[in-house]
Amino acid sequence: MDVTIVGGGVCGLALAHELASDHHVTVLESSPGPRGDGYMIDFFGPGFFAAERMGVIEELRSRGHAFEGVRYGLPDGTQSGTIDVAPLVKAAGGRYFSILRPEVELGLLAQLPASVDLRYGARVVGVRDIGTASGVRDAGAASGVRDAGIASGVRDADTAAGAGPNRDLGREGAAVEIEGGEVLESDLVIACDGVRSPVREHVAPGHGAILPMGYRAASYLFEDPQFAGELGERMLMTDTVERVGWLYAADAARVGVMFSERVDPAITERPTADRARLQTEFAGLHPQIDQALSHAPESFYDDLVAQSVAPRWSRGRVVLAGDAAHAPSLLAGQGTSLAIAGAEALARSLRAAGPHIDVGLAEYERRWRPTVERTQRSGRLSASAFIPATPLQLRVQQVARRAIGLPGVSRLVSRQFIAA
Numbered sequence: 001m002d003v004t005i006v007g008g009g010v011c012g013l014a015l016a017h018e019l020a021s022d023h024h025v026t027v028l029e030s031s032p033g034p035r036g037d038g039y040m041i042d043f044f045g046p047g048f049f050a051a052e053r054m055g056v057i058e059e060l061r062s063r064g065h066a067f068e069g070v071r072y073g074l075p076d077g078t079q080s081g082t083i084d085v086a087p088l089v090k091a092a093g094g095r096y097f098s099i100l101r102p103e104v105e106l107g108l109l110a111q112l113p114a115s116v117d118l119r120y121g122a123r124v125v126g127v128r129d130i131g132t133a134s135g136v137r138d139a140g141a142a143s144g145v146r147d148a149g150i151a152s153g154v155r156d157a158d159t160a161a162g163a164g165p166n167r168d169l170g171r172e173g174a175a176v177e178i179e180g181g182e183v184l185e186s187d188l189v190i191a192c193d194g195v196r197s198p199v200r201e202h203v204a205p206g207h208g209a210i211l212p213m214g215y216r217a218a219s220y221l222f223e224d225p226q227f228a229g230e231l232g233e234r235m236l237m238t239d240t241v242e243r244v245g246w247l248y249a250a251d252a253a254r255v256g257v258m259f260s261e262r263v264d265p266a267i268t269e270r271p272t273a274d275r276a277r278l279q280t281e282f283a284g285l286h287p288q289i290d291q292a293l294s295h296a297p298e299s300f301y302d303d304l305v306a307q308s309v310a311p312r313w314s315r316g317r318v319v320l321a322g323d324a325a326h327a328p329s330l331l332a333g334q335g336t337s338l339a340i341a342g343a344e345a346l347a348r349s350l351r352a353a354g355p356h357i358d359v360g361l362a363e364y365e366r367r368w369r370p371t372v373e374r375t376q377r378s379g380r381l382s383a384s385a386f387i388p389a390t391p392l393q394l395r396v397q398q399v400a401r402r403a404i405g406l407p408g409v410s411r412l413v414s415r416q417f418i419a420a
């Protein structure tokens with residue numbers, strides 16, 4: 001069948017990898033090339049096992065990084081504690097490494113079958129169902145997408161469907177409209193367009209918005225081999241209240257930095273990255289963070305920390321996957337892992353269902369939903385403690401950290417973290 005994937009991020013590329021041997025796959029990605037936005041992720045859990053089955057784990061591991069752990073730093077530059085990563089790696093049976101998010105995309109790209117039609121610079125601005133015989137099945141759905149904001153410039157559903165190249169096939173499927181006017185019809189549209197997916201509103205009306213967790217995060221990478229050398233194999237995390245900075249050597253030449261702060265959880269609008277604001281708000285957390293702030297670029301990743309939830313993942317021949325369906329947020333630290341494992345789960349269910357696509361979509365959701373809901377719950381549970389709100393909370397965390405350093409406690413906590 002013809003499959004159109006909206007979004008060529010981690011989930012979209014993993015799906016294309018898995019579907020390419022059985023189907024004609026087109027991936028539409030709005031950015032002009034692989035996205036360089038970088039932050040270091042911990043890769044473990046279901047995605048690790050899925051990547052092993054997909055045969056891409058060695059490619060990813062070769063691009064990964066093994067940190068010794070985290071050192072905590074106070075505003076005056078002194079160290080207030082450390083945590084080692086070794087117990088976590090052990091609890092995960094060795095299936096754990098760190099990797100820059102863009103390297104996951106590049107690793108999947110390196111393994112992408114040549115038959116996949118991957119189109120960069122292709123922004124999808126509308127999606128709609130098409131029926132078996134009489135054309136548009138659900139014009140209301142198309143207007144739902146328009147309401148969700150995907151469809152600036154989406155044409156009338158009848159016009160767009162009539163313009164499709166496969167219109168005469170009379171098949172059931174879905175159509176996407178690409179910015180510029182091209183309409184692509186296919187048997188199945190898979191939306192892997194991230195946590196702010198406008199397609200989610202089409203599939204599950206009323207659930208298009210993100211669920212903010214009360215934090216905002218920003219990150220960027222910069223070249224500085226000397227600084228990278230000084231940082232060594234331990235990540236720095238500031239031991240501070242209300243806002244926190246992380247700093248690490250991404251490789252021998254590059255330094256990565258990430259910032260997070262508490263914000264009003266009622267706000268859902270994407271913030272605008274503002275270098276001057278970042279440099280002011282996060283100054284004074286730690287001398288090395290101040291050094292990293294002086295490298296802040298004009299444009300960088302900056303968004304709310306959020307989950308996405310949809311009571312249904314498919315509607316007709318449009319299905320959600322990855323963060324579009326079930327973003328757990330960085331608090332759960334498994335978004336990439338779930339995006340890869342979810343992609344594999346969807347591909348597997350479709351393969352087993354053969355021509356019965358609806359059965360495959362239902363089976364995907366039945367099997368995969370319990371895992372993501374567990375991870376999302378654990379993300380929500382850790383939300384209040386992610387960044388200490390008061391000096392007292394900070395003190396409690398420092399004491400707890402010392403306890404984690406004890407051998408028995410360390411083993412237990414590591415096992416719980418990996419299982420979450």
Ligand SMILES: Cc1cc2nc3c(=O)[nH]c(=O)nc-3n(C[C@H](O)[C@H](O)[C@H](O)COP(=O)(O)OP(=O)(O)OC[C@H]3O[C@@H](n4cnc5c(N)ncnc54)[C@H](O)[C@@H]3O)c2cc1C
Pocket residue numbers: 006007008009010011012028029030031035039040041042043101122123124125192193194195217219258321322323324327328329330333334335336337338339
């Ligand atoms: C700061 C931070 C730290 C994180 N740390 C971790 C971690 O430690 N471990 C972990 O596992 N995960 C982590 N994550 C989460 C992880 O990055 C995401 O969950 C994961 O990348 C989801 O992949 P995805 O493909 O579903 O979505 P995305 O990566 O968001 O990809 C969506 C793609 O769709 C494209 N797109 C969007 N709209 C359109 C459109 N209309 N038309 C065409 N293309 C479109 C976008 O350009 C993008 O390429 C972290 C996230 C953040 C922000």
